[in-house]
Amino acid sequence: GIIAKQAYSNTINIVIGFIAGAVNTIIVLPLAFENSFDNWGLLKLILSFALILSPIFGLGVNNIIVKEYHENEDGRNKNILGFTLVIALIGTILLSSFIMTGGLDHFINSRDAILVNENLPALLILSISLTIGQVFSGFIVAKHKTPVILFVNETFLKVSYLSISLIYLFFPFPFELFFMLYVSTYALTLLIYLVYSISIGFNPSYNFKNLSIRSIINYGFYTVLDKGASIIVANLDLIMIAYLLNLSDVAIYGLAFFIAAVILIPQKAIMTPSYPLVSKAIKTNKFDDLKKLYKQSSINQYLIGGALFVLIWTSIDQIFELIPTDFSQGKWVVFFIGISRISMLITGVSGAIIVFSKYYRINLFFNLFLVALTIITNYFLILRFEMTGAAMATAITFIVYNLLKTGYIQIRFHMQPFSIETVKYTTILIIVGFIGTRIDLFDSYPLISIIAKSAIISVLLIVGFYGLNVKAEILEFPKKLMKR
Secondary structure, three states, rough: HHHHHHHHHHHHHHHHHHHHHHHHHHHHHHHHHHOOOOHHHHHHHHHHHHHHHHHHHOOOOHHHHHOOOOOOOOOHHHHHHHHHHHHHHHHHHHHHHHHHOOOHHOOHHHHHHHHHHOOOHHHHHHHHHHHHHHHHHHHHHHHOOOHHHHHHHHHHHHHHHHHHHHHHHOOOOOOEEEEEEHHHHHHHHHHHHHHHHHHOOOOOOOOOOOOHHHHHHHHHHHHOHHHHHHHHHHHHHHHHHHHHHHHHHHHHHHHHHHHHHHHHHHHHHHHHHHHHHHHHHHHHHOOHHHHHHHHHHHHHHHHHHHHHHHHHHHHHHHHHOOOOOOOOHHHHHHHHHHHHHHHHHHHOHHHHHHHHOOOOHHHHHHHHHHHHHHHHHHHHHHHHHHHHHHHHHHHHHHHHHHHHHHHHHHHHOOOHHHOOOHHHHHHHHHHHHHHHHHOOOOOOOOOHHHHHHHHHHHHHHHHHHHOOOOHHHHHHHHHHHOOO
């Protein structure tokens, strides 16, 4: 019930953010940077570095709060908040030192290093905002207020980015000012998190005597790459493309990546409210509830994400025709990134189960393996297939990574997320996807073609759902509305 209610609220914020992001990424930014793709690529490169550095130097504070923050333990909770805030501040000091002493120079080619070093203050503001923000976002999640997180991350950030881009498009001003305005939105999100956290009871204390500091730090260290791993891997692609190819390719890859990232809408809506419930189920040994949540998170995410993937891929040529500049070389990037996202959706809350269990230490090794495999596969595949190779590398690494986690949970907990519904739905997706790629309608009018094909495919998917009697909670929702 908690997940369902929050998922519906989250979806509203995600959809608003998606629409703003789609208009910005597919229409506005290609026009605004039509003659300066390198600037767009630089913006994405610096954001990628910030997104990678913040979870590493955040030292797992968000996971610590979600795991250690318990109801009816007010005194201890205040100490946990104070302790994680201190850790985050130490992390920002280390992060600032790393950035300002040239720590990134080893990860950037010589031609891009000059541009990045000219924008170190922006990178520093971004990284610090994201790092400290993990304390407040972790507290908000622990208090079951996840719609606020999604509002800030999806609606506020993307609408703000769109607004800045529109002004830049119609009233051009120096790129440096555009960059600082963009960075300032992230600093503002930190302020929003801070104010909201205080309003719902964020009141840290700094008496750490009743805390097992060693075990807390140990837990934070081992889970530092939990949710950050997928973010790190996604942004490693961009960094390695910039290193091996050029900043223009970063911009093209980033746009194609955004199109495929739409598939993760159900995960963003469902996973965030799931974390505290997974933690509670494990802490109270309610493994039947955990098993149910595991399967539900898998089939419901897969159902929505799989449908989005088929809708996108069957109209991919028409989508690229709508984009003002020629980005069509990113077509197969969309396909392989989509496959990687499907592997994330279909394995449900597997990552959370490991992180909040007594086996959390293995998560670090899984994530280090993921990062290492990403670097190796990206290097060889980018050299062979350029940006498509980066997407292929992402698909390979995430499929292997998610299979490893699923297998480990089966061994340790004797549960897995798959069922006969998974088989039924996969069959439906393959058949409908094949039919969709053979439909040619209104080819001279790409927008009309997308709408017509999407309508036909949606009908085919619905017929498949109910024809094969696929059982998923999200499919029961229309039935409940009809009964009302």
